[in-house]
Amino acid sequence: MAKIVVVTSGKGGVGKTTTTAALGAALARSGQNVVVVDFDVGLRNLDLIMGVERRVVFDLINVIQDEATLNQALIRDKRCDTLSILPASQTRDKDALTSDGVARVMKELRERFDWILCDSPAGIERGARLAMHHADYAVIVTNPEVSSVRDSDRIIGMLDSQTARAQKGETIEKHLLVTRYDPSRAARGEMLSVEDVVGILSLPLLGVIPESEDVLKASNVGAPVTFASPESAPAIAYFEAVERLEGKDIPVTIPTEKRGLFDRIFKKRGS
Amino acid sequence: MSFLDSFFSRKRSDTSSNVARDRLQILLAHEREAQEGGESTLLRTLHAEILEVLARHVSIDEDNVQIKLDRGQKCSKLEIDIQVPQSGLRAQVSTMTPNEDL
Numbered sequence: 001m002a003k004i005v006v007v008t009s010g011k012g013g014v015g016k017t018t019t020t021a022a023l024g025a026a027l028a029r030s031g032q033n034v035v036v037v038d039f040d041v042g043l044r045n046l047d048l049i050m051g052v053e054r055r056v057v058f059d060l061i062n063v064i065q066d067e068a069t070l071n072q073a074l075i076r077d078k079r080c081d082t083l084s085i086l087p088a089s090q091t092r093d094k095d096a097l098t099s100d101g102v103a104r105v106m107k108e109l110r111e112r113f114d115w116i117l118c119d120s121p122a123g124i125e126r127g128a129r130l131a132m133h134h135a136d137y138a139v140i141v142t143n144p145e146v147s148s149v150r151d152s153d154r155i156i157g158m159l160d161s162q163t164a165r166a167q168k169g170e171t172i173e174k175h176l177l178v179t180r181y182d183p184s185r186a187a188r189g190e191m192l193s194v195e196d197v198v199g200i201l202s203l204p205l206l207g208v209i210p211e212s213e214d215v216l217k218a219s220n221v222g223a224p225v226t227f228a229s230p231e232s233a234p235a236i237a238y239f240e241a242v243e244r245l246e247g248k249d250i251p252v253t254i255p256t257e258k259r260g261l262f263d264r265i266f267k268k269r270g271s
Numbered sequence: 272m273s274f275l276d277s278f279f280s281r282k283r284s285d286t287s288s289n290v291a292r293d294r295l296q297i298l299l300a301h302e303r304e305a306q307e308g309g310e311s312t313l314l315r316t317l318h319a320e321i322l323e324v325l326a327r328h329v330s331i332d333e334d335n336v337q338i339k340l341d342r343g344q345k346c347s348k349l350e351i352d353i354q355v356p357q358s359g360l361r362a363q364v365s366t367m368t369p370n371e372d373l
């Protein structure tokens with residue numbers, strides 16, 4: 001049975017696109033058929049993070065408006081052939097996303113993929129609502145910071161009331177992913193701790209992704225962090241999150257940078 | 272501040288993350304209620320009905336009736352401020368209410 005997962009947050013810039021790419025790549029690496037879908041019409045970025053920006057010809061809006069078939073719009077990842085991306089349109093506006101059109105595309109994708117990961121735009125408007133509408137499962141991306149937690153709470157309310165599942169009286173599985181976490185700052189009481197965030201939002205935890213420069217480096221070269229540096233702390237955390245997404249009950253750890261002081265000095269000299 | 276200073280001078284409860292957590296807990300309790308229509312509906316109804324009663328006797332503007340709420344963890348303070356322009360009359364009522372009753 002295909003699963004539709006929405007990666008959402010309310011607040012902008014918390015790591016939704018980074019997460020969609022990293023989870024999608026990790027799932028696909030285990031041989032499952034995965035598509036990542038960009039719902040951020042007008043501000044598409046998933047193509048850049050996935051490194052396929054030069055191969056985009058048709059997009060989600062073209063498919064919705066019958067200007068292209070799904071096959072024409074889907075781009076297959078060159079590093080992993082079970083991973084595809086459906087880009088958003090950069091030029092059209094959000095009104096071109098019709099709810100009937102989105103429903104049709106989601107139905108077609110369900111027939112062809114095991115996992116459909118939807119990268120939601122920020123906000124609580126039409127684009128965000130359509131991205132979550134067909135989801136079976138929601139990953140709520142939250143930074144340990146007051147405005148992000150508040151917006152997540154708002155999004156959780158919308159997931160419970162406005163999605164197709166909610167309207168049919170079914171539940172949508174919701175999991176929290178805390179990203180850009182700095183364990184040392186949390187320990188000093190300068191940052192909300194994971195326990196605080198989980199306590200406030202009372203959702204099960206999918207994972208904790210540490211703040212790391214490897215994420216920026218991966219985006220520079222156009223690769224999901226789980227492909228670009230699979231041994232890095234954020235990648236390990238994303239791989240663990242994927243295991244939980246698949247239903248495995250494993251304890252949540254917070255991987256930290258293993259590089260010690262000596263490594264660092266050594267590296268500087270070497271380079 | 273050295274590590275030892277910070278270790279000794281700061282109680283666990285004084286850290287900024289604890290302030291953040293407490294503020295969020297209060298705010299979200301109210302916002303969740305508001306999404307279900309509770310609190311904000313009450314305030315809107317109060318505002319409309321006070322205006323209605325006053326308008327039977329004096330000519331009054333919407334802005335002459337102010338309703339304010341200060342949300343606390345256990346209690347909320349409700350303030351109602353009414354000004355009747357022509358007469359120069361002004362009434363202020365303020366009350367503390369435990370949150371369950373609001």
Ligand SMILES: Nc1ncnc2c1ncn2[C@@H]1O[C@H](COP(=O)(O)OP(=O)(O)OP(=O)(O)O)[C@@H](O)[C@H]1O
Nearest residue numbers: 012013014015016017018122180210211212215216
């Ligand atoms: N774990 C992390 N460590 C360091 N930087 C991160 C991490 N996660 C995300 N970032 C950085 O944060 C920025 C925003 O990330 P991203 O684009 O994934 O957020 P978004 O939620 O999709 O934003 P938008 O709401 O604009 O779509 C990027 O510069 C990204 O590199």
Ligand SMILES: [Mg+2]
Nearest residue numbers: 016017040045
């Ligand atoms: Mg994004």
